[in-house]
Amino acid sequence: MRAWWLSGALALMFWAQGAVAGTLLVVGDSISAAFGLDSRQGWVALLEKRLEQEGFEHSVVNASISGDTSAGGAARLSALLAEHQPALVIIELGGNDGLRGQPPAQLQQNLASMVEKSRQAGAKVLLLGMRLPPNYGVRYTTAFAQVYVDVAAQEQVDLVPFFLEGVGGVPGMMQADGIHPGEPAQALLLDNVWPSLEPLL
Structure with a gap:
């Protein structure tokens, strides 16, 4: 009886650890798809390595497509969520x-639609x-940049400015x-994301 209880407790512990870790889904455009580079050089691939180095057990799914827009990302997000059931979604679009x-x-x-779907x-x-x-x-660039600030505030999600x-x-x-970041920039892109990402893991 004691052996059964211990084995059951261990199984539950390992299941819980896996559930906590889960999948990290990146939905982006050419910047996250490592356009013009070997995919292993891109910041998302570097993220996978850092997660492993830091002891996180998350798997990473890079669903980024070169040329994608926010409308394209919003249209395909529901299927991605159903397929991968992520614990965390990184949105890099616009x-x-x-x-x-x-x-x-x-x-x-x-x-905003993508944020709401992800949370649901x-x-x-x-x-x-x-x-x-x-x-x-000035008028257009200011309004464009403000979109991210407003969405983050209204939806109460973390933002890399x-x-x-x-x-x-x-x-x-x-x-x-x-237009596209080169190989030397990829580690810096990850460093820009990591301080906001790590507390969410």
């Missing part, structure tokens, strides 16, 4: 919305903020196209 000049209100609606599925959420180059004009801090526009950090 850059392509901005580059295409789409209305900030539309971006805000899509991001039982997942925590981390939102990665984006900003646009100044040539898009500017995911590309120290990367965007910095010599040596971007690829030749001037």
